[in-house]
Amino acid sequence: MEAQFWHDRWDKGEIAFHEGKPNRLLLKHFDALELVEDARIFLPLCGKAIDIHWLLDKGFRVVGIDLSAIAIDQLFDDLGFEPSVTEDGDLTRYTAPNIDIFVGDVFALTPDQLGPVDAIYDRAALVALPAAMRARYAAHLAEITGATRQLLLSFDYDQTLFDGPPFSVDEAEIERVHGARYRLHLLEKGRIPGGLKRHDAVDETAWLLTAKG
Numbered sequence: 323m324e325a326q327f328w329h330d331r332w333d334k335g336e337i338a339f340h341e342g343k344p345n346r347l348l349l350k351h352f353d354a355l356e357l358v359e360d361a362r363i364f365l366p367l368c369g370k371a372i373d374i375h376w377l378l379d380k381g382f383r384v385v386g387i388d389l390s391a392i393a394i395d396q397l398f399d400d401l402g403f404e405p406s407v408t409e410d411g412d413l414t415r416y417t418a419p420n421i422d423i424f425v426g427d428v429f430a431l432t433p434d435q436l437g438p439v440d441a442i443y444d445r446a447a448l449v450a451l452p453a454a455m456r457a458r459y460a461a462h463l464a465e466i467t468g469a470t471r472q473l474l475l476s477f478d479y480d481q482t483l484f485d486g487p488p489f490s491v492d493e494a495e496i497e498r499v500h501g502a503r504y505r506l507h508l509l510e511k512g513r514i515p516g517g518l519k520r521h522d523a524v525d526e527t528a529w530l531l532t533a534k535g
């Protein structure tokens with residue numbers, strides 16, 4: 323998807339992807355990441371996910387990035403934090419205690435800007451990207467994080483049923499984009515309660531990705 327697609331979504335408030343509560347699979351499988359308290363977790367394409375509130379409440383540090391300044395302004399409003407906002411290369415950085423969020427293109431984010439992270443939480447990020455962008459995204463993610471472990475939530479459905487995003491990113495596709503650097507461990511696969519875009523035959527999947535030695 324082009325950047326303008328996402329800016330339009332945020333401008334018009336067409337953000338059906340935004341969940342009003344912490345993600346069910348995050349709550350269920352977060353412990354698989356085996357993190358110590360105060361670990362720093364990277365959320366690529368983070369939007370204003372309530373998952374960020376949940377991670378902060380659990381005592382973790384969060385770093386994220388999203389194209390949309392609207393999303394990030396709303397995130398900090400919802401959190402009740404007053405961030406300090408600075409220009410950082412091609413990105414804008416919003417900082418408050420335990421949280422750094424960049425506004426801009428994830429592909430412009432450097433390892434120095436990101437800093438060390440202990441894990442990646444990918445919810446609605448890989449599945450938001452069309453197939454042609456996914457391998458580049460996966461390689462960039464590994465480069466800026468040192469291929470740290472990740473909890474990846476995905477969707478698996480017949481792509482002819484409807485267009486993404488969110489796209490269907492099944493096991494073979496995850497293996498194609500992440501398989502050179504990560505081992506895939508399936509934590510859960512099952513129908514989405516209530517379906518997706520009026521279709522019932524849609525599975526959601528939770529994966530733990532661990533770096534290949």
Ligand SMILES: C[S@@+](CC[C@H](N)C(=O)[O-])C[C@H]1O[C@@H](n2cnc3c(N)ncnc32)[C@H](O)[C@@H]1O
Pocket residue numbers: 325328329339340341366367368369370371387388389390393426427428429445446447450487
């Ligand atoms: C489907 S939404 C998911 C948001 C969030 N992860 C959640 O669970 O609610 C995808 C988000 O990715 C952002 N995005 C898309 N392409 C991006 C890019 N190249 N760099 C940074 N953010 C991007 C969009 O603005 C949008 O907020």
